[in-house]
Amino acid sequence: MTQALSIVIVGGGTAGWMTAAGLVGCLPQGMHRVRVVESEEIGTVGVGEATLPQLRDFNDMIGILEADFMRKTQATFKLGIEFVDWGFAGSSYIHPFGVHGRPIGGIDFHQHWIRAALNGDRTDIEEFSFAIQAARGGRFDLPSVDPTMVSSTYTYAYHLDATLYGRYLRSFCEQRGVTRTEGRIVDVVRNAETGDVARLDLESGQSVEGDLFVDCSGFRGLLIEGALSEPYQDWSQWLPCDRAIAVPSTSTEPPRPYTRAMAREAGWQWRIPLQHRTGNGYVYSSRYTDDERALEVLLGNLAGEAIREPNMLRFRTGRRQRAWVNNCVSIGLSSGFLEPLESTSIHLVQMAIVNLLKLLPRSAGDHRPAFEFNRLMAREYDRVRDFLVLHYHLNQREDAPLWRDMRALQIPDSLAEKIEAFVHRGEVEAYQDGLFTPASWLSVLLGQGLVPSAYSRVTDNIPPSRSAVEMRQQREEIEAQVARMGAHADFVDDYCRAAP
Ligand code: FAD
Numbered sequence: 001m002t003q004a005l006s007i008v009i010v011g012g013g014t015a016g017w018m019t020a021a022g023l024v025g026c027l028p029q030g031m032h033r034v035r036v037v038e039s040e041e042i043g044t045v046g047v048g049e050a051t052l053p054q055l056r057d058f059n060d061m062i063g064i065l066e067a068d069f070m071r072k073t074q075a076t077f078k079l080g081i082e083f084v085d086w087g088f089a090g091s092s093y094i095h096p097f098g099v100h101g102r103p104i105g106g107i108d109f110h111q112h113w114i115r116a117a118l119n120g121d122r123t124d125i126e127e128f129s130f131a132i133q134a135a136r137g138g139r140f141d142l143p144s145v146d147p148t149m150v151s152s153t154y155t156y157a158y159h160l161d162a163t164l165y166g167r168y169l170r171s172f173c174e175q176r177g178v179t180r181t182e183g184r185i186v187d188v189v190r191n192a193e194t195g196d197v198a199r200l201d202l203e204s205g206q207s208v209e210g211d212l213f214v215d216c217s218g219f220r221g222l223l224i225e226g227a228l229s230e231p232y233q234d235w236s237q238w239l240p241c242d243r244a245i246a247v248p249s250t251s252t253e254p255p256r257p258y259t260r261a262m263a264r265e266a267g268w269q270w271r272i273p274l275q276h277r278t279g280n281g282y283v284y285s286s287r288y289t290d291d292e293r294a295l296e297v298l299l300g301n302l303a304g305e306a307i308r309e310p311n312m313l314r315f316r317t318g319r320r321q322r323a324w325v326n327n328c329v330s331i332g333l334s335s336g337f338l339e340p341l342e343s344t345s346i347h348l349v350q351m352a353i354v355n356l357l358k359l360l361p362r363s364a365g366d367h368r369p370a371f372e373f374n375r376l377m378a379r380e381y382d383r384v385r386d387f388l389v390l391h392y393h394l395n396q397r398e399d400a401p402l403w404r405d406m407r408a409l410q411i412p413d414s415l416a417e418k419i420e421a422f423v424h425r426g427e428v429e430a431y432q433d434g435l436f437t438p439a440s441w442l443s444v445l446l447g448q449g450l451v452p453s454a455y456s457r458v459t460d461n462i463p464p465s466r467s468a469v470e471m472r473q474q475r476e477e478i479e480a481q482v483a484r485m486g487a488h489a490d491f492v493d494d495y496c497r498a499a500p
Contacts, residue, residue: 003363005032008200008210010185010223012038014048014162015332015349016216017169018058022353024176025062027360036173037200037208039184045218045333046311047246048162049272049279050078050259050343052435053097053155058350064172067499072168073160074275076255076492079135081342085263086448088396093447094258095342098131098154099439104470105462110442112467114426114455119464125446127475130154133482135258140488150477157343159259159272159279181208185217188227194365196327197223211364214356215330219337224320224330231321232336238389238412239317240288240402241267241339245295246281246311250304254489261341264297265289265400270340271303275492278304283339288402315339319381324370329356336381341391344384347435351380383431386415387441394419394448419450426455 007023009016016036023034059069069075080096087093101109113125126132131154134140144151174180187201200208215223224230236242255273262269267284282298289297295310319336323329331352338344355376359369393411397403411419421427422445428438459467 002031005211005361005364006209007032007034007212007214008208009034009036009214009216010038010200011216011218011332011334012036012166012170012180013044013216013218013332014166014346015218015334016214017166017173018346018349019214019216019331019353019356020173020178021062021169022058022357024173024178026357030177034173034178035181035208035210036170036178037181037183037185037202040182041184044163044166045313046163047244047279047281047313048340048346049159049274050081050270050340051157051160052343052347053157054347054350054435055157058353062172065500067495069168070158070492071496073158073164074277075158075160076273076275077140077257077488078157078159078259079131079140079154079257081259081261082135083261083263083391083444083447085397086261086268086391086395088449089399091447091449093443094126094129094132094135095440095443095447096129096131096135096154097156098129100125100442101128101471101474102150102153104467107456107459107462108428108438109471109474110428111426111456111459112462112471114452115459115464116467116471117451118455121468123471123475125442128471128478130478130482131156133478134485135256137482137485138254138256138488139482139485140257140491141485150474151481156257159255159274161274161276162346181206185222188223190227194326195228196365197227211327212361213328215328215334216332218333219315221320221330221334223328224323224325224334228325228328230325230330232316233318233321234316235318235338235385236316238385238409239339240285240392240406241283242315242317243286243291243294244281244283244313244315244340245291245298246279246313247298247302247306248277248279248308249302249306251276251278252304254487255492257488259343262301263395263397263403264301266294266402268341269298269301275496277307281340283341285402288400319378322370322374323352323377324367324373326367327365329370329373331356335377338381338384338388341388342384342436344388344435348377348380348384351435352377380435382414383434383436386412386418387436387444389415390419390441390444391448394445394450396449419445422450423452424454426452
């Protein structure tokens, strides 16, 4: 029999309110008591504006309507990420949320493209991606649900104001019975026998007891690190950035339907277009620059006027050895951070929530699901790490020490095998059930300038003349369909105004 649990969530950032919303949005109403403890005085990290397409599933799962959510969070649509100057100065490619071409004769499209490229065809692979063509044209429409249409070959995510999303989720949760306790936690008391977290003591003198504690306290890791001392795996040898400065600015152009990630001397700069402003930040390595220079680089590369004081952040890339220890589950920044390059943090929060929902203990004191939860989360963090390292490692930049050092990096074996398969066979080996699809790996491998020396031999069963005709047809179909789409900015306006 399932026992009603008292679940206490520590922290009211994106992770805390998403966890509360997941619990009350997906479990039978009133089954468990859910409480969020947060301190307005401490505040939240205040960044996190670019998301992945899976966030749509989360919102759907808890019953949030898209247009309402977009209005309340000032969101825009995101078809991918443009990487500027990553391969070499002057280069640009988009990692799209969609495929590059459709199979020809049952053989992956990119194999035909590699064969053509090795035979001298200079057509950019981006011309075969619907998402990229729409993104570069500043256009948007919802994808077709008819799989025979080329306009069904992409998906999308959002750029959003994370503070507004937090507020939106808080109101969603409070309407469904989540209680909120304001105040600073000054002590975490453990049960002397079991080692479980028993109680939180607040500065106000109030105490909060619970059966299951979810640590969403951000980089502090108040419970998982402070009380339970669970070690943190440091990945700074692979992911060099450890600081960021964020500053929003006025918008100078209609919002583009994609994020921009621009390589800089000691890291990279993001530009994220929202409805009411643009999000900017410089993510950098303190080994290669200092804060003063980083601020100068960021402010010198803003498209509009800064509208707030810069927010300086420090972090250590890596993950918690075990995310779930005793009766404490860490979710969000307390369980790890892989830097914002591919906008994976909120997705990892979502994944942790979905796993927690699946593995929620049936009674207090039951820690058996922790093993499986930790296995799933560690696997996903490790895989995302490899994908991020690929961006830094595959570069031909000669202008700054960071880039030269990253090229010479001793990369994880799991990643080295993937690069090898691509170079010698044109094979894109994504992780099975991994977050990033073959199309994602392909876009970064090719986008950063790695051209394979061979393609899969079965491709030669299809005559090159047939490949050429079908490739041209696919390109023309995309071109024609994209030309019929409206501007992204108009779509956002209409959608937010008209849809329920
Ligand atoms: P926080 O937002 O820090 O929340 C912590 C909460 O704990 C707060 O409510 C705080 O009050 C509370 N708390 C802490 N200590 C106490 C205490 N003693 N007593 C009471 N309450 C306490 N993610 C993306 O998906 N996309 C992005 O584009 C992206 N960009 C990022 C850029 C940067 C530079 C950084 C650093 C992160 C970025 N992230 C991004 C990550 C994203 O911001 C976080 O994953 C997300 O905001 C979740 O944070 P959190 O809720 O874990 O922590």
